[in-house]
Amino acid sequence: DIQMTQSPSTLSASVGDRVTITCRASQSISDWLAWYQQKPGKAPKLLIYKASSLESGVSSRFSGRGSGTEFTLTISSLQPDDFATYYCQQYNSYSSFGQGTRLDLK
């Protein structure tokens, strides 16, 4: 099984900040990685696929980078609607998700 580890687990930031979340895979997954945003009581929402491709309709403030085992999700200029939990997901070998990064308002 491929394990996905996200850091940090919790991140406190302010509106307007630029933040970066890291996701590491236990083995190489090429660029078969997606990022999701989840708000309480809602389903995850796809933001990024294939490590850096922006899903249709998603704000360009979200960007993804990486390949192999290390990946990042960056949100430039945080907006109030961005405070949520973020998950990475590999789909190189079946699928597995990270444990999540909760982005809180400082």
Next chain:
Amino acid sequence: QVHLQESGPGLVKPSETLSFTCTVSGYSLTTGYYWGWIRQPPGKGPEWLGSVFHTGRPYHNPSLRTRVSFSVDTSKNQFSLRLYSVTAADTAVYYCARHPREILAFDHWGQGILATVSS
């Protein structure tokens, strides 16, 4: 607009079978995508359970292969999940979702349904 909606019982006893159905509207089940199931225990990250093509061809998560089965009813534009021999560890919100073929990036999700396993 693609819409997915889960249905099924909210409470099941240990050792019984959990069954969910996902009804898809706004998109034909037979048009090129796989249809998957993901669950999320309270406070934890999601877990992919498996997916099914409209032909009934399954794509299993190996860790759950012996406990899950999938079915499709194209006449109703529905697909279903059965999870056997449940325990308290199967308590979770269960989602259905869509993904392109074997690329498991889920672009449309249902709202989710909470299933509790308890005697």
